[in-house]
Amino acid sequence: MTASPFALGGDKGYRADWIDQFLLELGITPAFPSKENQDRDARPVDFDKEAYRRRNVIERLIGWLRESRRIFSRFEKTAKNFGGMMTLVFIRQYLKYELA
Numbered sequence: 001m002t003a004s005p006f007a008l009g010g011d012k013g014y015r016a017d018w019i020d021q022f023l024l025e026l027g028i029t030p031a032f033p034s035k036e037n038q039d040r041d042a043r044p045v046d047f048d049k050e051a052y053r054r055r056n057v058i059e060r061l062i063g064w065l066r067e068s069r070r071i072f073s074r075f076e077k078t079a080k081n082f083g084g085m086m087t088l089v090f091i092r093q094y095l096k097y098e099l100a
Contacts, residue, residue, distance in 0.1 A: 009055040012033050012034070071086060
């Protein structure tokens with residue numbers, strides 16, 4: 001069983017009516033800000049500012065994982081070994097902040 005997202009956010013460059021319609025058909029709320037040259041009232045859904053702000057957490061996580069070269073380069077080829085390395089990286093980060 002896989003979990004599906006309840007919202008999908010992105011930058012203004014990904015904002016398009018057809019993307020909004022496609023996401024709504026899948027039951028996903030689009031969280032893209034309007035482009036400067038587009039009418040904000042013509043959108044099929046209102047812009048969810050809080051959902052857009054929450055994507056900052058994911059952006060920081062990806063940036064943090066990129067600093068861990070072993071994870072970013074994916075030296076481990078099997079999913080089991082890669083998952084183990086991800087666990088070790090998160091434990092290391094947790095201990096780094098707990099012991100600081």
